[in-house]
Structure formats: structure tokens, C-alpha cells
Amino acid sequence: MPIKKNKTRYVILGLLNEEHLSGYEIKRIIDTRLSFFWSESFGQIYPQLKELETEGLIAAFHQPDSNSKASKKYTITDQGKEELQQWLMIPVEKEIIRYEVLLKLYFSNAASxxxxxxxIKEFELNHNKQRKLFEKFEEQLKQDIDVHGNHRQVLMVLAFGQKVWESYASWCKETIKSLEDISANPENSDKGAD
Amino acid sequence: MPIKKNKTRYVILGLLNEEHLSGYEIKRIIDTRLSFFWSESFGQIYPQLKELETEGLIAAFHQPDSNSKASKKYTITDQGKEELQQWLMIPVEKEIIRYEVLLKLYFSNAASxxxxxxxIKEFELNHNKQRKLFEKFEEQLKQDIDVHGNHRQVLMVLAFGQKVWESYASWCKETIKSLEDISANPENSDKGAD
DNA sequence: CGGCGCATGTAACTTGTTACATGATTCC
DNA sequence: GGAATCATGTAACAAGTTACATGCGCCG
Structure with a gap:
């Protein structure tokens, strides 16, 4: 039974399947290219790299000629590739989505x-930032087209981000307007008492 | 320093702020009304109820006349209300969103x-189910209008779901088409060989 | 009276974050 | 030589899931 629940291992395998990377680089890539739908912390990545190496799914090597920082890089092994492929095939688990901002809004009232x-403005701001990150990545992708064989798949993922952001943006706009309305006329909190 | 990271406590406080509920009922409400943006397990709810009671933020009472199942119900205390209000005021933490389906798509290629x-079809199906759940809730809400004072806020949250759901649906449709295309012409994996 | 669904609860485990320790290199 | 950044790693903790134990009432 090779398939484990832990997703960190598959992100690592997936990224190493494209290029040789160090732990630090893996973190950086996740924080930029994958940030809008995934996140990982160092505390997950480094121990996981160790475990994957022990299991023989990845192999470490030290940059031999590196005159500068000698970072420990990893390659995926054939066994690792196989496990990645197997994970791709098994069904996706239930998405666990938690929007704290919606929770707060849900429990709030006219007074708040x-x-x-x-x-909401903070939420809007954050997603604008994220959007810029991803537009940068999109440009990059268009420049070195088809460096990876999964060029089209990556574009599909980006399309998801784009669509979802548009709805975020439109919802923020509407909601800010509604809230400003309530703020301006707090007494009119339902159908107009007074 | 009253504010804790743990969000479960605030969901509980928020729900109890509207009505008296048992642990089981809290779980049921989260799984229906809040399911599209929140989730909790029994293993979180029951211990948290205990802790909140110890802290005096909620109080338990047994249904006195209950001829049927005697479930333990909880009320929010004034102290609990205050903590809820304080939590509402502090900024939202960074959203941690993890779409496993996007991760798989990102790491896939023409062969998969x-x-x-x-x-993707599974994803579409799940979100259709979720949509039906929330449409049911919307209907309910329209019937007993303004039972809660936060009627308008709840509608804003529902509007979020609606918008996001629409982008999911549209993305699924497009992506399924693209993938079927690739599936049908696997050799045409980039700009059209042959 | 046996099984099923409601209801509460706990323990073991997995997962994930945070804070810290360490050291190298670069830039001022 | 001191601050900032790159880079790796670990330990303690917090959060969350799962599986299990238990008991009650209802239905056939």
C-alpha cells in the first residue's frame, strides 16, 4: 500500500519530476507558482525530503562545481515517478475549504x-496581490513555452485561478457597497423601521 | 489575552449566539448551512464544548421536558458573547486554501x-451537490425572514458561494472539453504535429 | 430482541505551524 | 565586522481526523 495521505510528499515528487531542486527552492516555488491553491511550510518540507530519500523515491546530490552556495539538490527516482503516477490516479479527497472571512461575516450584524x-477590503487586497503573482508566472510560462510537457495542464490550473479571482473581485465590490450602505443607514437594518 | 487561534470555538460561539444547540446539532448545521466554506469534526466539537463550558463562555442545560432523546443543549453566556465580538474584530488570518484537484492537474500530462x-467530473459533481444544499438553505432563509438579526450578512455569504460556484461550473465545463480534446488527439499534444 | 440511527464522548494518530538553532555568503 | 539573506534542520506545540466505545430509543 504505497499511497499515503500526506500531500506534501506528492507536491515534492511533482516538482522534482520537472527539475532538480533543493528544499529551499521547493518552498519558493510553492510560494509563488502554486500559492493560489497550495501552501507548505519548511517544517513539512525538510522532514518529508528526508523520508522520501530513505524510501528511495528521491535521491540527494550535492552541486559538484558550485562556486557559490552548495545547496543540497534532489532528483526523483524511477520509483518516485511511479508513486507520483499512482497518486495522480486515485480520486481526490474531499476539499476542505475554510474561509474565515465568511465565517466572520456570517456571524456579524449591522453593528459590526x-x-x-x-x-473584506483586506481580503480584496490579498487576492489582488496573489493575482499579480500569478500574472507574473503566466508571463514566464508564455515566454519559455513548453519547457514542461504539462504546459496545457498548467494553463488549465491558471484558468481556474482567473475565474475564481474574478468572482472574488466582483463579490468584494458588491459586498463593500452593501456594507457601506448598512454603515451609512444603520437604522434601516431590515425593511425600514422608523 | 483572550483570543485563541482555534477557530472551532468561534464557530460554536457564533452558532450558539443565535440559538440553543447540542453538539450534534452544531455539527449538523455546519455540515449543511456552512458546508461550502467551513467544516468541523465531532472530535473537535465535543472537546471544545467542554472547554468553553469550563471557561464559562457557554453553559449546558438538559432539555427538561424532553420525552424523547435527552440531548445536552448549550447556551452562550455574556462572557461568551463578548469573546465572540472580540474575535469578529480582529483581522482574518491568511486563508489556507488547498485544492488537491488542481495539484493533480498541475502535475499531470497528456497521458493522464x-x-x-x-x-474534474467528480469535482463538478461534488459542487453541484453542495450547491443544492445551499439553495435549500437559501429557500429556508427566505421563508423565515429575519429570524436572525444578521439576515443580510448571511445573504452576502450566500452570494459568495453563488459566484464562486458559477466560476467552478464554468471552469469545469471548459476544462472537461479541453481534456476530452487532448484525450481524443493525444498526438496533438502541443501546437499540432502531423 | 437485534439492528439501526441518534447522540456523546475519548484516545491515538496524523498533519501542520512556529519558533528556534545553526552556519554560510554577500553586501555595506 | 555586522546585518541581511540564503539555506537546512529540529523540537515543541497546536490543530484536526479517524476509529472506536458507549448508551438510548425506535422499528420491525
């Missing part, structure tokens, strides 16, 4: 409209 | 198009 406005 | 098709 000002605060919610802040939260 | 058939499998990815399965995954």
Missing part, C-alpha cells in the same frame, strides 16, 4: 459593518 | 488526461 468592511 | 477527466 465597519469592521466587516475592513475585513 | 482520462484520469484527470474523472477527477
Amino acid at each position: 459593518s465597519d469592521i466587516m468592511l475592513e475585513h | 488526461s482520462d484520469i484527470m477527466l474523472e477527477h
Whole structure:
């Protein structure tokens, strides 16, 4: 039974399947290219690299000629490639999505409209930042077209991000307007008492 | 320093702020009304209820007249209400979103198009189910209008779901088409050989 | 009276974050 | 030589899931 629940291992295998990388580089790539749908911490990556090496799914080598930083790089092994392929085939587990901002909004009322406005604006800002990150990646991708054999698949993933962001942006706009409305006329909190 | 990281406590406080509920009922509500943006397991809820009671933020009482199942119900205390309000005010933490389906798609290639098709179709199906759940809730909400004072806020949250769901649906449709295309013409994997 | 669904709870485990320790290199 | 950044790693903790144990009431 080779398939484990832990997803970190598969992100690592997936990235190493394209190029040789160090732990630090893996983290950097996740934080840029994958950031809009995935995240990992160093505390997950380094121990996992160790484990994968022990299991023989990846192999470490030291940059031989490196005049600068001698970082420990990893390659995927044939066994690792096989496990990656097997993981790709098994069904996706239930998505666990948690939007704290929605939770707060859900439990808020007219009295907290000002605060919610802040939260939504923050949400908007963050997703704009993320959007810029991903547009950068998209440009990169268009330049060195087909470096990876999964060029089209990556574009599909980017399309997801684009669509979802558009709905975020449109929702933020609408919601900010509604909240400003409530803030301006707090007494009109339902159908117009008074 | 009253504010803790643990979000389960705030979901519980938020729900109890509207009505008296048992642990089981809390779980059921999260699984229906909040399911599209939140989830909790019994293993989180029951111990948390205990802790909140110890801290005096909620109080337990047994249904007195209950001829049927005597479930332990909880009420929020004034102290609990205060902590809830305080939590509402503090900024939202970075959203941690993990779409396993995108990860798989990202690491896949032309050879695994058939499998990815399965995954995306599954994703589509799940979100259709979720949509039905929330449409049910929306109807309910429209019937007993303004039972809660946060009627408008709940509608904003639902609007989020609706928008995001629409982008999911549209993305699934497009992506399924693309993948079927690749599946049908695997040799045409980039700009059209042959 | 046996099984099923409701209901509460706990323990073991896995997963994930945070804070810290360490050292090398680069830039001022 | 001191600060910043690159880079690797670990230990302690927090969060979350799963599987299990238990008991009650209802239905056939």
C-alpha cells in the first residue's frame, strides 16, 4: 500500500519530476507558482525530503562545481515517478475549504459593518496581490513555452485561478457597497423601521 | 489575552449566539448551512464544548421536558458573547486554501488526461451537490425572514458561494472539453504535429 | 430482541505551524 | 565586522481526523 495521505510528499515528487531542486527552492516555488491553491511550510518540507530519500523515491546530490552556495539538490527516482503516477490516479479527497472571512461575516450584524468592511477590503487586497503573482508566472510560462510537457495542464490550473479571482473581485465590490450602505443607514437594518 | 487561534470555538460561539444547540446539532448545521466554506469534526466539537463550558463562555442545560432523546443543549453566556465580538474584530488570518484537484492537474500530462477527466467530473459533481444544499438553505432563509438579526450578512455569504460556484461550473465545463480534446488527439499534444 | 440511527464522548494518530538553532555568503 | 539573506534542520506545540466505545430509543 504505497499511497499515503500526506500531500506534501506528492507536491515534492511533482516538482522534482520537472527539475532538480533543493528544499529551499521547493518552498519558493510553492510560494509563488502554486500559492493560489497550495501552501507548505519548511517544517513539512525538510522532514518529508528526508523520508522520501530513505524510501528511495528521491535521491540527494550535492552541486559538484558550485562556486557559490552548495545547496543540497534532489532528483526523483524511477520509483518516485511511479508513486507520483499512482497518486495522480486515485480520486481526490474531499476539499476542505475554510474561509474565515465568511465565517466572520456570517456571524456579524449591522453593528459590526465597519469592521466587516475592513475585513473584506483586506481580503480584496490579498487576492489582488496573489493575482499579480500569478500574472507574473503566466508571463514566464508564455515566454519559455513548453519547457514542461504539462504546459496545457498548467494553463488549465491558471484558468481556474482567473475565474475564481474574478468572482472574488466582483463579490468584494458588491459586498463593500452593501456594507457601506448598512454603515451609512444603520437604522434601516431590515425593511425600514422608523 | 483572550483570543485563541482555534477557530472551532468561534464557530460554536457564533452558532450558539443565535440559538440553543447540542453538539450534534452544531455539527449538523455546519455540515449543511456552512458546508461550502467551513467544516468541523465531532472530535473537535465535543472537546471544545467542554472547554468553553469550563471557561464559562457557554453553559449546558438538559432539555427538561424532553420525552424523547435527552440531548445536552448549550447556551452562550455574556462572557461568551463578548469573546465572540472580540474575535469578529480582529483581522482574518491568511486563508489556507488547498485544492488537491488542481495539484493533480498541475502535475499531470497528456497521458493522464482520462484520469484527470474523472477527477474534474467528480469535482463538478461534488459542487453541484453542495450547491443544492445551499439553495435549500437559501429557500429556508427566505421563508423565515429575519429570524436572525444578521439576515443580510448571511445573504452576502450566500452570494459568495453563488459566484464562486458559477466560476467552478464554468471552469469545469471548459476544462472537461479541453481534456476530452487532448484525450481524443493525444498526438496533438502541443501546437499540432502531423 | 437485534439492528439501526441518534447522540456523546475519548484516545491515538496524523498533519501542520512556529519558533528556534545553526552556519554560510554577500553586501555595506 | 555586522546585518541581511540564503539555506537546512529540529523540537515543541497546536490543530484536526479517524476509529472506536458507549448508551438510548425506535422499528420491525
